[in-house]
Amino acid sequence: MTALPLELRGDCSRCVGLCCVASSFRRSSEFAFDREFGDPCRNLQGDDRCAIHAWLRTSGMSGCTTYDCFGAGQRVTQQLYGGHSWREGAAVADEMFADFRAAQTVHELLWYVADGLERMSAGPVHERLRALADELDALMVTSEALRSVDTLALPAVVAPALDEVVALVGGGGPQHRRADLAGRRLTDLRGACLRGASLLGADLRGADLREAALLGADLRGSDLRGADLSTALFVTPRQVASASGDATTRLPARLGAPPQRWG
Template sequence: MQTSSANSTEPFSPALDRQSLRPDCGNCFALCCTAFGFSRSADFALDKPAGSPCQNLAPDFSCTIHDRLRPRGFRGCTVFDCFGAGQNVSQGFFAGKSWLTHPDTKDEMFSAFKTARQLHEMLWYLAEAGARTFDPDSSNRAVKLRNTIKQAVGGELTDLLALDIQELHSQVRSTLVGVSEEIRASYFAAGGDHLDSTLKPGADLMGKNLRSRRLCGANLRGAHLIGADLRDSDLSGVDLLGADVRDARFDRTDLSKAIYLTQPQLNAARGSRATLLPSDLEMPSHWHDG
């Protein structure tokens, strides 16, 4: 059994909470390169069945084309983020015994990774919700959920595999939505483009020109922003939970106070050194110097 802080009532500290949610590939058995299956696409240049190692994977779990992933057609690998689930499953649940040396663990290890990845992602979002809300009830809900999830990802493998993740997901989503509404409302008094009726959850905004707009407070949860032009715009207080921002243009965009923006979203988008980012996200290495 792993050490768990499930009963902790400590307040949110986003930096600390998120520190353990960053990938540590050196302590992972390349679970993202084995557990998932992929069909050949613009993001992954070959067909790969779930549960089998990628043909570019080396025996030491490193990627043989790590420095050439995009030009070789593996853009998806530069976008993916496990939120620290890989090292947790490899070193925590499986105590450093890999699927390569212990092939009988494969099925459970890959199942555990898929579940843990979702839970770690929930922890990432809850850290933000807990840190940004001023509502004690929302804060308490976020803390309670965080502790439940921490118990699951720090406990027994059998409990993890038996978890009703849909029910947990629904509770987390409800908390995230409530905190989003609270944050976005604080931007409404100042006016802005949140009143634009085309800017709504799940909206089809593919390739749309949203350049130089003050989008503060808009709800773009689950919106399709593929290739959208958001250069020079202000996305403070914009809910981007689950928004598809592949190839969206973020040059000089203010994302510093966007809501529920994740590293995989940034990795999939285009931007520059002039893009303003939240303090706990990193500029993707492929962003140019413009």
């Protein structure tokens, strides 16, 4: 069991629409219009809810459906800002947006660390992971603590421990680190290293991805029907939401129910 009693999934009901303001995107197949950083989305309502949440995909905003802040939004809103909103003025907004972006990095790393702590076979590295979890969590106590470090450098600090988890839990499979596998038909990926790999539009129907390391892998548009990711490492809600699957796809238990659109 994980030693992290933290919320590592987004809860919009306790956030103030941070992802709808503190981000930017360009018109594409995933977004119906351009939006600059700091400009509230045209669909964001005064109650910080999305006016088209139930119709995002049919409204050309599928990119929003693949997003998850790993719980950073509600933690910044409730813990660091005591429920205050960016709507209170530019000074609050600028600081809150910067903290939110940094907090996303911290919470994403906590997600990976928690994954390692849930793996019994990664026991030899658990003490190290718990120490990293404590260090990361301490950065979220106050805004001052969060701003005291270069959060962009944190992934490199955590990476060696995650690599050790991979070696203990899986490993021995095909090595596809940062490989371009876009559009490929792949099935035998058990224990594979797919860290940073592009699996854009890949045909993974029925693929065995047990113990495969998917840290940073791009699964957008990949076909996961019948694939087994039940024990895959470092799978995120974003990756799953960006792919396609069905009732026969097996996902890690920590991800909960598959996307409704999978059917």
